[in-house]
Amino acid sequence: MWTTLKAKAAEVADRRIEAMLDADRAADFAVQAGDMRMDYAKTNIDVATRDMLIGMLETTGVAAKRDAMFAGTAINETEGRAVLHTALRNLDGGPVMVGGADVMPEVSGTLKRMDAFAQDVRSGKFQGQGGKITDVVNIGIGGSDLGPAMAALALAPYHDGPRCHFVSNVDPADIAKVLRSCDPATTLVIVASKTFTTIETMTNARTAKAWMGEKVSDVGAQFAALSTSAEKTADFGISPDRVFGFEDWVGGRYSMWGPIGLSLMIAIGADAFHAFLRGAQAMDVHFQAADWHENMPALLALVGIWHNQGCGYTTRAVLPYDNNLSRLPAYLQQLEMESNGKGVSMDGADLPVHSGPVVWGEPGTNGQHAFYQLIHQGTRVVPCEFLVAARGHEDALHHQHQLLVANCLAQSEALMKGRDLDEARSKVADKFEGAELDRQAKHRVFPGNRPSITLAYPQLTPFVLGQIVALYEHRVFVEGVVLGLNSYDQWGVELGKELATALQPVVEGVKTAADKDGSTAALVDFLQKHGV
16 A cells, blocks of 8 residues: 555656646645635645545545544544544534443533633633632643643634633743733633643642732632542642543543633633534534545545655645634644654554654744745755635735735745746846856746645634634544554653653752763753752
8 A cells, every 4th residue: 555655656756736737626626614625736646646545545444433433432442442522512413422321411511511610700700809800821731731722812803701821831931921911819720631640730730829829818719620630629729610521532632622622712702612613513524424535634634645655745834824823833733743643553563654744834924934945945845734714803904814815825836836947047137147147047946846735714713713623633533544553642752751750859959860871960960050
């Protein structure tokens, strides 16, 4: 399978994408899910290649694995867990069974509790001890931070509740900066940790507790917890009515659809949050029902497999021309790289090909004045994924949004077309001649033939954001199944945590660095001499 894929990529490597692109291709190599359109015509995938890629879905049993996931089967085989973040947005669906029990009554009950608490905070019924809550500080890390932080920024035009802040880094500069802008008496702190033991999160939570205790008598009364540990949250002083749990079949990086999204719900309100869930649910339905040739998540995944495992392109740039999506590339870094950044298949054998690519990016147009130079003229090909809305939220500045859209479309066109030497010469022929003309012209050559997709939508609403995030979640799933790996464990994050725990007493000077390697010991010594 992989040998055939690489051979096909090598066969068409020199073919120009532009030469393939006619009106028929523009229609055939695009797919819609509701009002969202994904254009992948500016790739070197032809009909035969697409059929071959779709054949890989059938060979690897993606449909059966997809159905098993939605049905609650324990597809996370290394941890023996179901993968059911989709149940958190199953607003209109039927029962979802795990271990013979329907999980939907509990899911619906938790959502109703979130709705009620969010409304109490927003209305002022929940006052804390200093009047109406003006600020919410979400303390988490990884999936307990990146998802809601990204979504809260993305949906900033819909904020009509308290100000929303996010703290994740154990670096004290992070929490100190946030707390300086808040009043303890009017701040709600949400601690997001499933086990209530995550070292970075609990360190920051204790710092926030001490800060609040300087002004507030009943500190625990202004904390809420997103956790399954009733005992530990009670010990922290948080009342059970402000503890919102979720099951182990919800992975951290897939968790903002439930309690981890509480801060977002407080910011935008329950109605908008439910619209966010409905957008994701709509993408779930599309993913389950659409034929592979019209299935947006499947096709997005196949484009990624073609570029990474077929063509050997090792990175993927996510480029939202939507400033409110400025945190989306960071969110997708975790979603994709933690999910599919693996080296062994489900049965423990080494993967026969490289797994997920390096995912990175920044919003346009900022990136155009930074790393786009490498994308256009560098020696490595970087497949690009553009996201753009037809309308922004600043109606009075719609002409400026049109300029943004023009820039987005121009970049994908430029990546595809490039500029050859003759055209480059013509650009500077009035300034140079002879050998100097050739030298100057070569600096203005763009190789082109660089692939991209474009995801377009009417406007970045809560519903559309739900569609986008669910689209990428299912893309990760499809790529993982085709690669034969488990997208839902993350053992790679464990070793560093274990070593950090062992190193802390060494850094504090309680233990020596005698059992550490020479480099680590020397660095500890240097940092201790300078005040660590």
